[in-house]
Amino acid sequence: MKVKEFQNWSETSLEELCDCLKPVFFIERTRIIRVGDPIDEMLFVLNGKLWTYSYDFMNVTTTASMLIHRRSRENLLEDGDFCGQELIIWSQNESSSPHLPISTRTIQALTNVEAFTLMADDLKRVSLLRHFDRAALLLQSRWRFKRLLRARRNPEKRSRLESLMYKFI
Template sequence: MFEEIDERLLDPMCDRLKTVFYPEKSYIVWERDPVYEMSFIMQGKVLTMTTNGGTAGFFNSNYLKAGDFYGEELLTWALDPRSSFLPLSTRTVQALTEVEAFALKAEDLKFIGTEFRRLHSKQVRHTFRFYSPQWRTWAACFIQAAWYRYCKKKLEETLQADENMLQHAIAKAGESSTPSLGATIYATRFAVNALRTLRSNSTRKLAWVQERIPLKLPQKPAEPNFTSGEL
């Protein structure tokens, strides 16, 4: 992301960077707490976790290492000249090992936010999305939900076609002019049992797919505006 930034902006950013250390197993920030700084990991390993604001049954985690960052909610906040209250963290962040990082405090990031908005490169925006745990979690959940909805639709279509075929077989057996009454009754019972089994299996399959479609997707992260002009 910083490869796209002019050195005239990097210098004041570096002047405001503070080195921070976190001991092993310590919690850096809790989900739903205000974000006071955006940090860039230099050494160590970090675990980030989210329950999507306490959504029942939802849990997502990511491991971050040197070169990754967290607290990106603060960047979106800093780029908006109308923002006032600090954003709330979407994730709980825990240091799995001793962690050394560079941190940009909220007030410092707000100060250089006007310079960020003068950037015109789309690559910065794409890079931000790619490395952001927020965006990656939202994208993964969105894709999974879309996939399971597609699976449900195809399964319903397949089951409906199979049921129609069995219903046709039952009707055909009832209209059969076969001399053997026993054969007609046997064919009808076979088709009825097959239809009952199909419906029972269909209910279980559809329930299994439905359980995997999340009731509530994570909220799409706010789009950081790197373009010039008023927001």
């Protein structure tokens, strides 16, 4: 499965995500999520087919005005596909509200489906840990840089620092 948003994640972060995956099974014709529901999980299809669709609303003007809706087929998800990518954007936004994104489509199993699910809370937690890891690396590199600058100004500390650095190289 190729999730381009995860391509620049570290191995550690991806392993954390994999630890959060849970196997699920949907029988044929099960509605997994409906238009207007909060999206609380990502689904990674291993085996089976999902159908995603939304409703088109048409206003028909006759003597009695009526609102007609019809399903418009959008996409067929098969082995190796995934859905719920809205959660990736939601989880990576540090200022995102605690409210989950709302689905603009219905997802229904066309066949029996075996999949893995990744819950929104787990994705948010791993995404936050990833930001903390990057922030820690940035702070460490800045601290090392400042320490190196100070050592260059003070020759006696410089030789001691260089000997320490060679131990780690």
